[in-house]
Amino acid sequence: MTATLGTVPAELSGKVVTPDDARYRSLRSTYTTVGSPAAVVRPESAGDVAAALRLARETGLRVAVRSGGHGLSGSGTNDGGLVIDLGAMHRVEVVDRASRLVRVEAGARWAQVARALAPHGLAISSGDHGNVGVGGIATGGGVGWLVRRYGLTIDHVRAAEVVLPDGTFVRADAHNEPELLWVMRGAGAGAGIAVAFEIEAMELSGIGYVQLAAAVDPAGDTLRRWAETMREAPRELSSAVMLASRGTRTTAFITAVVASDNPAVIRDTVQPLLDIGEVTAQEAHVAPYTALVPTQHLHANTGQMPSATTNGLLTEMTPDAAGALVTASAGPRPVLVQLRSLGGATHDPNPSATAFAHRHQSTLVIGSAFPSDNRGALAAAWAPLAPHTDGAYVNFESAPDETTFARAYPAATGARVTDLWKRYDPDGLLRPRP
Ligand SMILES: Cc1cc2nc3c(=O)[nH]c(=O)nc-3n(C[C@H](O)[C@H](O)[C@H](O)COP(=O)(O)OP(=O)(O)OC[C@H]3O[C@@H](n4cnc5c(N)ncnc54)[C@H](O)[C@@H]3O)c2cc1C
Incomplete structure (x- = not known):
């Protein structure tokens, strides 16, 4: 397998898990799907993500992106390709308590987010399970336990830190790259790899x-x-x-x-x-809100x-x-x-x-x-x-296929998503496929 991978870039040393590595067993699969990737890369920074994308280009290995591994289509793993698993990037910090602005790394699970925010009297409505990853929800939607009060998770994403398929790092917000922010809020999977989000949390005591x-x-x-x-x-x-x-x-x-x-x-x-x-x-x-997405939900994904x-x-x-x-x-x-x-x-x-x-x-x-x-x-x-x-x-x-794409992204929204996916990922490296 190492031969297929060629020379691993220095910054990824120790972060590339191949089938002969003891860590591979707990990293190869997602919740729904047993995978057999050639390697799983565990980046610890945006620079590592760019290096992993470079490695994928150089080797021609197909890329799968994973945050929490709860995606229902199993797109967070593959057979014979390269999985970029953001699980080691799971920091959660309150950036500004007054405006309830929180920075959350994409590989955190929502149980970890709830636990970190609770002492501040804050919460983010995400989904119904604590093991689901930040990345999949915050780029797709987020129909959570408080959805009618808070809205979708993406409705409160104020900025996304994204590594584009060409390795460029962009912090997209309302003023800088607003089109990238738009597509990351609901159709992010085909545009870039989000490494962190700034999200406006809600006040919640219980x-x-x-x-x-x-x-x-x-x-x-x-x-x-x-x-x-x-x-x-x-x-x-x-x-x-x-x-x-x-x-x-x-x-x-x-x-x-x-x-x-x-x-x-x-x-x-x-x-x-x-x-x-x-x-x-x-x-x-x-x-407390943490009772809805408790840390007891946290578990490894083995295609169970x-x-x-x-x-x-x-x-x-x-x-x-x-x-x-x-x-x-x-x-x-x-x-x-x-x-x-x-x-x-x-x-x-x-x-x-x-x-x-x-x-x-x-x-x-x-x-x-x-x-x-x-x-x-x-x-x-x-x-x-x-x-x-x-x-x-x-x-x-x-x-997912063309029919389900059209149902999720109807009419003008679908056209805009397609255009932006082509703009940010012209080679279709990340494009979701059946
Ligand atoms: C048990 C269970 C309960 C669920 N409950 C809810 C719920 O209550 N509400 C709800 O809205 N959804 C729910 N979901 C669905 C959930 O929103 C999706 O499965 C979501 O994709 C999971 O996110 P993840 O990071 O764990 O997925 P992953 O498997 O890690 O990722 C799935 C795909 O999302 C994209 N993606 C993930 N991270 C990134 C990133 N950082 N940047 C760009 N693209 C990325 C990639 O295409 C990736 O392949 C549930 C799923 C399960 C299995």
């Missing part, structure tokens, strides 16, 4: 965390009432639903998170959700969760859409169906402000099939739902 279980009727009226309740809810309330079916009986397991540590506010905010149907179980806690995943956005939960959701969960070839409330702060930005253009939809729907099932099961379950969707989120797609 959250309300409520778990409910509600019986779902075959027509999905319960889901329609959930969606209606969320549409009217104050933005302090965000919620996620997981559908679980046994035979023809479907249950919605609902997690509601309130951006407040005041028990009375939490109770009043969540109350309308108790009326969506037959609510059979409930539990409520006041907790192979799955097929797709998603779509709903503008409205129509009767047909609700029925299709229940059928996908309880039909003859069921898949795991999850819903995430949008609205609130996700609707604030102008659709053209970032590369994530979807600013009017109310619900993100995610469908997943696990190994005992297959991609065919997902396609079959998803087909009746697809006509009800209005766009998609790039980060919940395990088989």
